[in-house]
Amino acid sequence: DQQVKQNSPSLSVQEGRISILNCDYTNSMFDYFLWYKKYPAEGPTFLISISSIKDKNEDGRFTVFLNKSAKHLSLHIVPSQPGDSAVYFCAASDVSGGGADGLTFGKGTHLIIQP
Amino acid sequence: DTGVSQDPRHKITKRGQNVTFRCDPISEHNRLYWYRQTLGQGPEFLTYFQNEAQLEKSRLLSDRFSAERPKGSFSTLEIQRTEQGDSAMYLCASSLPGQGYAGELFFGEGSRLTVL
16 A cells, blocks of 8 residues: 555646646654655655644745645645756655654656756 | 765576675765665665664565675675566665654665566
8 A cells, every 4th residue: 555645657847837746645653754856877866855843844946835634745846947857756754653664655756847 | 976876786687596786875874774666666665774783674575685784884685586576676775863764865876686
């Protein structure tokens, strides 16, 4: 069973517009959420994170929003740039429970920025 | 380059053979993780070390898999009697104390295993 779900396998956005990537989770024990970015033939790289005590975290062009009641988070990228084309993974962990299972990742969303 | 390095980058083997992957984490990182990623899936947690101690193992880690981190530095992941279902990208990651589960993991480029 997928505890972290990214229901859009791919997303195409025009350069300069906003990219919104969505993620849903089912495990209410998750209390820390992260986004990773992955280029082909490279390992995932950390992008941004948010604790469950917050509902928003911003870092430059990247903002993550968390809606705990809906068990939903989203990553906003604005403005989108060609270098943002990559696969984005949503990940979650149960930090207060010791994080015994490491990070749980979604299947990823392939973001394509159109010129 | 002071990132996480993995070797080999790609391994092709015949079913039933043993394979070993090596991971060198970032030098000051005492936490080391192994993940597996198959096509169309996200990385799946396999196991985790803090220094030389293997603290967690996933149910995905069958008895054909063994991981070591003998001196708390580099780690090896061995797969015995490989099966075609073992074909995947094996990712290593490391982190600093206090991070890891909550924070940033630094991933290597991965070792891709193809079992024929």
